[in-house]
Amino acid sequence: MNRFADGIVKFKWLIIIAVVGLTVFFSYQAKDLHINADIISSLPDDDPVARLYKEIGTQFGGNDMGMIVLETNDVFKAEVIQHIKQITDSIKYTSGVSTVTSLTNILDIKSSEWGIEIGKLVDEYDLPVEQSQLDSLKNYVFSKEMYRGAIVSEDGTATAIMFTLLPEGDKQAVAKEIKDKIEALDLPETTYFGGLPMMMNDINDLIVSDIVWLVPIVFLVIAIILLLSFKSFRGVLLPLLIAGLAVIWTMGLMAVTGYELTIISNIIPVVLLAVGSAYTIHVLNSINHNKLADRKQALVQALRYILIPVILAAVTTAIGFVSFVFGAYLTMIKDFGIFTAVGTLIALILSLFFVPALISGLSMYGKKTAIESEEKQTILTHKILLPLVKFLFKHPKYTLTGWGVLLMLCIGGLMLIKTSVNMADYFKKDNPTRIAEDVMQKKFGGSLPVFVVFEGDMQSPEVLQKMIETQRFMKEDPSIDVTQSVADLIEQMNDVMGEGKRIPDDKAKIEQLWFLLDGQDVMPQLVNDDLTKGVIQSKFASVDTKDIEAFTKKMNRFIEENQNEYCQIELTGMPSVYDKLNSSLLNSQRNSLLIAIALVILIVSAILRSVSKGVFAAIPVVATIIVLLGIMGITGIPLDIATVLVGSIALGIGIDYSIHIITGFNNHLLENGDAEKAIESVILLSGKAIIINVTSVLAGFLVLLFSQIVPLQNFGLLIGISMIGSGFSALSLLPAILILANRKRKIVANNH
Amino acid sequence: MKSRFQTVVLTAIIVAGSIFSANAQDASAILKKMDDVMYSPKDMTGNNKIILIDKNGKEEIREATIQQKGNDKRMFRFTSPASQAGISVLSLPNDVMYLYLPAFGKERRIATSAKNQNFAGTDFSYDDMESVLFSVKYTPKFVKTEGNVYVLELTPVSEKSDYSKVMVQINKTDSYPELMEYYDKGNTKVKEARYTFKKIGNYWNAAEIEMTDLKKNHKTKMQMSDVKYDTGLTDDDFTVRKLKQ
Structure with missing residues (x-):
């Protein structure tokens, strides 16, 4: 033990130079640390529901869907329609946007005895102005299931403009550009921005502002407390220096190993500042209390005395963090656990090596x-x-x-403990994202995407019929309003051909109806290229844990009873993910606590024998x-x-x-x-x-x-x-x- | 001195003006010539191969026979793949179309006012497929001469067009288009058509048109073969009754 302490004093300059060098290296790396606001990417790949959700979201574009809601007392007014067109155009001509759908550009297919009329619901070059035109548009919109509650709210006070983003490219940047453009229009109606790309953009801003504002405040608060307790410059400087270095090294290490800052890991600096200063405080305390006349000997003895308790304290704290690795569902929580543990150990090592080296090297022995x-x-x-x-x-x-x-x-x-997994709850009540989510939920059946994935021959009558039945079953749930699939379109086209709104029994007919659908913008959102996979897209209106649980359970039973070798069915989407997340929270809490308690008892018993x-x-x-x-x-x-x-x-x-x-x-x-x-x-x-x-x-x-x-x-x-x-x-x-x-x-x- | 200066200025203005007007005339004349080359046959028959190429390079091939009379009557009959064989599309003047699906044994009239929709899964919109003379649809402006082509900027006459402009390169000697670049109203190039023309008899024939949707990264090649001109097609060949045959 003495040799260890002697060594530190002997190699003090080597230690100081190494620490300075590493700090320069890590702060240079930390500049490249990216923020990842995408909660979806934190879903674990080893969970089938989460994996399917990520896959489907990417393949069918659901995760890249944004929504803008325009709220006013009556959507069917000439100027409101004009504003909808303005928004639609400004989104359409933003690079990175794939499609836009709104009241002023949505395709309308009317069938009559003689044939089909394919046109726009509203002629964007000749917008309705007369009250009679507006009234007839209103009546028509409310008469069609595909518009009512989907593009205009049931009460006629809000309208939705939906857009999808191209898969390549910086989605957050595109979302930000869209938001800026629309805010610049300065429209009299209230606008809300929703959907994952928009939410990610907001979360990103929140993470940045949290780091920029909170970290300096934490620094200051801890400095004040240290000053009050130690009443010495050294007592403030050294603990904060070590904690600060631990933050820089950890952030640099995250960047080097390719990790990103998430909604959770952005508190690593706060945690490390609060935790990491403690070890230095104990080392300093021990040095202060040693009253030996020989300063070097005093330092050595103080180190010897404090070594075990400080190592124990740091290792047990690190165990507390590491315990998340075994229990957590979201990868961002595991990452948080790993890197705060690493940061804690860095703070420990610096307190034991760097602090004594500095004190002896710079003669910062305490006075009085x-x-x-x-x-x-x-x-x-x-x-x-x-x-x-x-x-x-x-x-x-x-x-x-x-x-x-x-x-x-x-x-x-x-x-009485409750769980909460609703992403919207993560924002304060007055946060625009939270308000937007509430509006989407109230007026447009929520924004939690639900996907039912069908694997089989998408042109076979049996598979399409199964899709229709599934959609009917889903709509029995009060939280499901609108469902959409290729089977709907086939029924619609069959009706156009004069054979009624149903799936034809003959595959040849379906293949030929397909000719009418080929190349439509909506198709890639409903079926894959080689027609072996199709999805029912829907939205779930409730964020209540009980509703979500009931729906998931019911759907899984339905799927169990209805799938066969020709038609594999799987359910995914945010409700399914929330359901998993919810049940994992309690498990994760119990597991990480038990692991942490067991490990702590083991280590403390071992070291104290x-x-x-x-x-x-x-x-x-x-x-x-x-x-x-x-x-x-x-x-x-x-x-x-x-x-x-x-x-x-x-x-x-x-x-x-x-x-x-x-x-x-x-x-x-x-x-x-x-x-x-x-x-x-x-x-x-x-x-x-x-x-x-x-x-x-x-x-x-x-x-x-x-x-x-x-x-x-x-x-x-x-x-x-x-x-x-x-x-x-x-x-x-x-x-x-x-x-x-x-x-x-x-x-x-x-x-x- | 003064009068000489005035003369110089005056001459410069006149020369500049005449260059400008000559170019304006040239642009219209060049476009008119292109229309003549593209739309002069009385009728045409041939086989059409449509190759759809997605962003991963995967190809899908469809084949059809085409009959066309004048600029505004056209019959497409699909022959392959088997599932689509027999599907026919008849386009008549005034945006009237008839579609025949053999599996249903029925035809349907399709009125489409949404011309920016793509035709049957290709990258050609109904607007692009329309055989209306370019000199009617667009106002040309001469941009420059470049190698073997004239470059014109075409501005749509109708404000309902999805395009803000079309940049076209026209072959100097034979007056057929080589490249058309379509710009949306945000002034972003969204589509691009490359033409390969071959002389058949007295006429130039668009042996291949390759249309690329730059946003979707999706391509359509339309290749013509067995082309015959002026075989004497009549209006009777473009009726609903013929559609079913």
């Missing part, structure tokens, strides 16, 4: 720190810690009982997690893609406090052999470090309350609660248990 910390100790000690110690020794059983009651209450609350100490260390954090989940249940904060992370992170950070108490207790016990004295001094000494750490981490995460993304706000709040919980339990529950265990041991020893 001992006196200052004495002073601070008195404030904290007399007001909080001493009374706490007194109470604990007087009433250890009351303390335990108090915790017991709290935990029982929270276990009750735990049963005592199973009972491992279990003791885990008690305060397990209690904290129960309190946390209980509060979520009672207050109605749902388990979602961000809050599912809190439990394991709280465990990883919170375990540090227990470790400091237990190792401190060990050291003091070895020094003077009196367990009660040891508990008293560990609370007075480590208690201070714990309170400072709780406060700085707490403040760092509470900054997330200003995030633009709702789950991140909840995430910040919940981590804050967990920090208070684990700090308090490490200083009350754990000592109470230690006191009682010790008294029992004494009694047993005395009896012998």
Whole structure:
């Protein structure tokens, strides 16, 4: 151990140069880090539903569909129609756009006794102006199922302009250009932008603004707290420097390994700033407390003393993060877990190597720190810690009982916990994307795409008939309004040929009707090129977990009963993905927590060479997690893609406090052999470090309350609660248990 | 001095003006000549091979026989693939079309006012297929002479056209078009047609037209073979009754 510390002092310049070099390299790399706002790309490839959804979305263009809604008191007014045409044209002439469909350019097929009339619903070069023309258009639109509720809302107050993007090219850039162009038109009607390309564009902006605004604030908040606690320049600078370097290295590493920033990983900097400063604080604390005259010897001894607790603290925190890798459904959560764990270890390594090297190299030994910390100790000690110690020794059983009651209450609350997977919920209520999603849902049957994929001969009467039956079955669900497939078009064309609105029995007829459909813009959205695959496209209007679950269940049963060797049917789409995501949230929470708890107990027991100490260390954090989940249940904060992370992170950070108490207790016990004295001094000494750490981490995460993304706000709040919980339990529950265990041991020893 | 300066200016203006008007006349004359080359036969019969090529280079081939009389009567009869054999399309003046599907044994009249729709899965719109004289549909402007071609810019007369302009390259010696580039109203080139002409008897024949949709990256080649001109087709050959045969 001494050799390690000696080595650091000996090779200090080598360490400093290496760190500077790597930092330059990683910050250069980090510039290339891209933002990936596409939630779809985070769906796991090993889940058939998610894989099919990605495949179908790409193949049939559903994921690249954007929607603009124009809302006013009556769509059928000359000027509104004029504005619809303006929007349609400006989208049409944006490069990267494949198709646009709106009231002013949609194809209208009328059949009559003598034949077919193929024309536009509205002549875009001779828009209706007269009231009579507008009225007849209105009546016609509402009389046709394919327009009503699809292109004009049932109440006639809103109209939709749909567009698809070309598969190649920067979709976010195209979406942004469209949005800018339409906002520049400055129309009197209210416009809403929806669909995935638009949502991605918004999320991207939110991620950027979160990083730009939150990270500096977190930095500042932590700096202030450190300044208040250490009252020294070094005490502020070094922890922040290490945390900052850990952020840069991690971001650089993400860029080098080809990862991207997501809606979740954009909080990595915040997490690392809050977590990564702790190890340096402990190293500094230890150096400050060593009063040996020889500075070099003091440094070496301080390192030796702090090495194990700091490594333990970092490794357990990293385990908390890594536990997501085994439980999470979304790949972005796994990525978050991996890279925050890596960042934590980077912060650890830098605290152990770089901090002592810097101190010795630049002669940043503290001055008068001992006196200052004495002073601070008195404030904290007399007001909080001493009374706490007194109470604990007087009433250890009351303390335990108090915790017991709290935990029982929270276990009750735990049963009430809810889950939320609706993407729109991730935006604040006043966010334009959220508002747009609400409007789409109210007026146009939602924007959650549903796909039913048929594999078979798309020109066979049996397969087309199956599609029609499936569509009828789907429409029985109150959340399904409109369905569209090639079978609809075949029925329509058969009607045009004068044989009624049904699928012909003769394949030859279908093949010839196909001649009429070939080359229409809509065809690539409904069937693949070699006609072996077709989809029913639909939208699901509800985001309620129960509705989604019921629909998915019902559909899967229907498919089971209806598919055969000639016609394979599969269901996918956002409801199916949400259903999976929802059931995975609880699993993922349970798995990552169990894995994290088991690993933490294992590692703490191994390093401290005592199973009972491992279990003791885990008690305060397990209690904290129960309190946390209980509060979520009672207050109605749902388990979602961000809050599912809190439990394991709280465990990883919170375990540090227990470790400091237990190792401190060990050291003091070895020094003077009196367990009660040891508990008293560990609370007075480590208690201070714990309170400072709780406060700085707490403040760092509470900054997330200003995030633009709702789950991140909840995430910040919940981590804050967990920090208070684990700090308090490490200083009350754990000592109470230690006191009682010790008294029992004494009694047993005395009896012998 | 002064009068000489005036003369120079005046001459320059006159010369410039005459160049301008000569070009305007030239442009109309060049386009008219192109129309003459393309639309002079009284009638035509032949075999048409339609090759559809998607963005991955996958080809789909259809074959049809064509009969055409004048500029406004045309009969397409598909002969291959087997599933489409016998499907016939008769185009008559004033945007009237009849379609016959043999599997139904019925014809249907199709009135299409949406001329920007593509014809039967090809990259040709109904608008592109229409045999209306170019000099009627477009106002030409001379742009430049380039190698063996004149380059004209054609502006649609009707504001209902989907195109803002068509850039056409016309062969200097034989007056047939070699390349047409179609621009949408956002002034983006959206389509491109390359022509290969062959002389058959007295007439130039578009042996191949290759139309590329630049947005979809999709191509259609129309190849003509066994072309015969002026065989004496009558209006009787372009009736609904004939459609079914």
